[in-house]
Amino acid sequence: MPLYEAHESNSDVDEVSVLPQLNTDAAKDAFAIKFDKLNLSETDVPSDSPPSSPINASHDCAEEPQSPKTALPEDPFESAASKVLFEAIDKLQSCNARRYMNNIPQLVIVGGQSVGKSSLLQSLTGIPFAVGSTLCTRFATRIVSRRSEPGSQTVIRISISPPEFAVPGIELADPEVYKRFDEIHGSITSDDFANIIDMVSETYLGIRPGSGNIHKNFAAEVLKIEISGPTRAYFSILDIPGVFENSERVKKSEASGVKNMVAEYMRQEDNIVICVADANTDLANQAICEIARDRATSDRLVGVFTKCDRVENTDAVVHTVVSAPKGGQFSKHGWFVVRNKKGLDDDVVDFDLVSEEDQLFSSKAWDEIPSSRKGTTALKKYLGHILSERIRSAFPSIIRQAQLLQRDAVRELTSLGSERKTVSEQRSFLATIARNYEAKATEALMQPWCITSPESRVRSIVKATNESFGAKMRAYGHTYCFDNNMESFDDMIRKLQNEMYPDESVDLTESIERPEVLMPADDEFSEVLSTEDLFDKIAEEVATFSSATLPGMVHPDIIPQLYRLQTQKWRQIAEEHVRNISDAITTATCHLIQSVCPRGNDASILNAEISEIISKMHRQTLSRTLEALHDYCDGNQSQLLQTADPTFLERLQKLQKVRLINAFNRGSVLFREATAARASSLQAACELFAQCHPSAAANTSNDVHDTLKVYYEVRFFFMIEL
Known part of the structure; x- marks a missing residue:
């Protein structure tokens, strides 16, 4: 039995293999990935990125036509080599490898409550998050999207992963309980998803909303949603609970715990932090930017203004987006503007968010912002390329760490000696320990x-x-x-x-x-x-x-x-x-x-x-x-x-x-x-x-x-x- 469940994949390369599972928790934690099956080394990590860095090219404030050499392709993980890297990183995250390796890149979306994170996630991932609800903000959610072979069926798998780190102030759930949750769906509606969130919260993570000592409002564990289908793009993002100032409805320790969780995810050097801000609120009054300023460098920060369709005065937002490359906290990756899908949009027949965003941002008020900074499609494309670049850059170091961990795991396995299946072999093993102890x-x-x-x-x-x-x-x-x-x-x-x-x-x-x-x-x-x-x-x-x-x-x-x-x-x-x-x-x-x-x-x-x-x-x-x-x-x-x-x-x-x-x-x-x-x-x-x-x-x-x-x-x- 493998160390973790293999995910369904149609890649034409061998999957990352792992050491056989042993019968104790210590062996399960022994991380020993064999990268030789990837046919990759530190010196030949595949590179199929365009000659000109797409990240730098997209920072031009003036609207310039992009040549085929500098334009961002629709899917940075389209090539077989990129798929291998994406699958490898996903498998590392699936077996909670971040407990052992601190340089695994991932996209992390952060923001305050009610800034439109759920709506943005729905637009980026296609998952029907309950817009306007706080159900999904009580625990971190990792969404992994991958493309399967043409003609294959869409598969949605939902499970719960252990927390990547301890969060002071947030009570841990029972792993024996939440590890039992593992569901596979062919399709899912917003009502279905809301019911799943309710079940996960109450039954598997023990969430009991309220401000008393017996209540629990947040969980440190991670809900993982994997979607594969013939029209899906390779994409992965982690959403974490939003920070908030008013803690009357929750325990004070939990309010502090959420801030600690957000701060820790920001602090990790290989996390790309997507700061979501409400375009209707002065940026100086949004706590998430203040938290990011002290914990994340500018080369890891991407800003996103949501609810742009509700902005009365666009000047402040436009000025922030246009002036970002000139310096400041978001000088590296700048800001994006998007339109959120509202609850009323579900009543519109044939609602198309892309068309709505094109119509909104084609108005004169948004002319100063380059098209590469407008809309969810541009944001998703840009995030995909950042993630791809980060994975390629970090992969040699990941290989080295994995090889060291594998060496240690093999040493530990070797120290256990041969298998002891029979009672006689087990008694002999114990007798050897007893004799050695007596001699010592x-x-x-x-x-x-x-x-x-x-x-x-x-x-x-x-x-x-x-x-x-x-x-x-x-x-x-x-x-x-x-x-x-x-x-x-x-x-x-x-x-x-x-x-x-x-x-x-x-x-x-x-x-x-x-x-x-x-x-x-x-x-x-x-x-x-x-x-x-x-x-x-x-x-x-x-x-x-x-x-x-x-x-x-x-x-x-x-x-x-x-x-x-x-x-x-x-x-x-x-x-x-x-x-x-x-x-x-x-x-x-x-x-x-x-x-x-x-x-x-x-x-x-x-x-x-x-x-x-x-x-x-x-x-x-x-x-x-x-x-x-x-x-x-x-x-x-x-x-x-x-x-x-x-x-x-x-x-x-x-x-x-x-x-x-x-x-x-x-x-x-x-x-x-x-x-x-x-x-x-x-x-x-x-x-x-x-x-x-x-x-x-x-x-x-x-x-x-x-x-x-x-x-x-x-x-x-x-x-x-x-």
């Missing part, structure tokens, strides 16, 4: 340096995260700072040894100094109370529990209560750490899956399914891990304080010895001073005792602090190594 995951864990993507080096990431967690716990994990000003027991022994045995002094610099861990401030955890606050809290608790104990005794519930207070941050910091680890592993997993099953091609669905399965496993693992962490932290806060660490008593005794030696040193100084002052031995001994045992409360506070500190360090080590 093992490498990320055991040999992270072999992984090119830094985000996939799980072992390195987890190690760095663990180190950060340990540093954060050391810096902010406690509520109060312990007394860390005391020398270590080993340093104290060295110092005493030097004093007692000066001849065998030991270098004190050999003691290991623990570097201070500097952590960035953390607003959530960085508040750590001082050592003085800790001793105040201990004294407070000792005083509270002293009513149930003998003086100088430590109540057994004091230390557990202080320990729970000191470790109350552990759960939150640890949970944050576990989630960081989980996020890092999830990110690494996504990169590993991408390396064995890329998202960029038809494996996107498989990639998403595998990612979801592994993500579900990660979520379950994270949930169980957090549950275990919460159980541990809750137990740490509620259970009895116990430890089987054989170094607990040893470390506690060393800490107590250091405190005793420090007190003894201070007491020794006072003892020597008292002895030198001829104080009694009893007084000197009392000074020494006072340093070692200042008070029962102080002794109790010191004992509680030392026990709490040693037990905290034991449990802290177990916590960060958990």
Whole structure:
């Protein structure tokens, strides 16, 4: 099945072919046109235009007879080569190629509401647009006309295409709904066309007129009307909704969306913009020209005055048309004047618009305007030549872009491997992906340096995260700072040894100094109370529990209560750490899956399914891990304080010895001073005792602090190594 439906064509050259359709949306979007069947290259794009540029020739203000060499032929797409170009561009537009290629020429007709765009389109295309109605202005409409073989029947095909770009403020329709609309007619009346527009609007594009939030007045999708017949000319034009100032009947966001749509179509460099203006209204008061001034260059602007049969004073219109080539916004392609078909004209038997225009513009009031600028026939001929010239100019670039897109599409198709029709082949393919993922995951864990993507080096990431967690716990994990000003027991022994045995002094610099861990401030955890606050809290608790104990005794519930207070941050910091680890592993997993099953091609669905399965496993693992962490932290806060660490008593005794030696040193100084002052031995001994045992409360506070500190360090080590 082709990537898009082939349109009926009787050209004597092969149609543009496409790659086979795959079974996923990603493959449908893969644009890979084979231009080799066109037998065209960048250097041999056919050229059958007249020697003298028809665009420039038509700008003469004076009426001059045109020679056969300079006159514009009736149909610029008459030759076989031109038909090939036209069909190729049409097929590109049919498969929404403008999403990928930004240089596909097209005619775009723009204007304000009620300026006669529908009537002009009817004259240009022969489609019975409802004149005076706004039905066709709620969404863009592309009309494609082509000539079929003599004697063939006229065929009208109507379908809906996706929007060429997103339009802020305009709600998108459901593609599953509007893609189902595809009708073919042999003929169509104005009533038939109005009914089709109503059905498309309501049923397929979801338009619900009104100004409330539940209403929708415009659509970004494109209604495509293709007409082929033996008397039809090759022609293509895109009509977009008209801009308007009064938005009382629509939502403000939609009014802005319509302006955005018009502006975006104008901004696209290969769009030829046909600005339709009401000849009865001052040009300066028509917003469409102001919008075009900022968004389209003069070489892409064509002006058309409509309703010329209703103009009372033709001087302003004639002056604008005649003076346009001399400079200004429309200096390149100038202005045209046309007569609109009115609703009353349908009642006239054998009404002929061409005759009516000839009669209107043959009057003296319009004499200054060249005949090449008068009437719908001249306008259509001119637009056809502009489109033909643009297509020829852009075609080499289009070929290059298509070849690049084809190369990328072929690469993506190749990356999918051979077809996998049977269950066995599909299982084998999945097993290969699983084995490749397992190998990558093992490498990320055991040999992270072999992984090119830094985000996939799980072992390195987890190690760095663990180190950060340990540093954060050391810096902010406690509520109060312990007394860390005391020398270590080993340093104290060295110092005493030097004093007692000066001849065998030991270098004190050999003691290991623990570097201070500097952590960035953390607003959530960085508040750590001082050592003085800790001793105040201990004294407070000792005083509270002293009513149930003998003086100088430590109540057994004091230390557990202080320990729970000191470790109350552990759960939150640890949970944050576990989630960081989980996020890092999830990110690494996504990169590993991408390396064995890329998202960029038809494996996107498989990639998403595998990612979801592994993500579900990660979520379950994270949930169980957090549950275990919460159980541990809750137990740490509620259970009895116990430890089987054989170094607990040893470390506690060393800490107590250091405190005793420090007190003894201070007491020794006072003892020597008292002895030198001829104080009694009893007084000197009392000074020494006072340093070692200042008070029962102080002794109790010191004992509680030392026990709490040693037990905290034991449990802290177990916590960060958990």
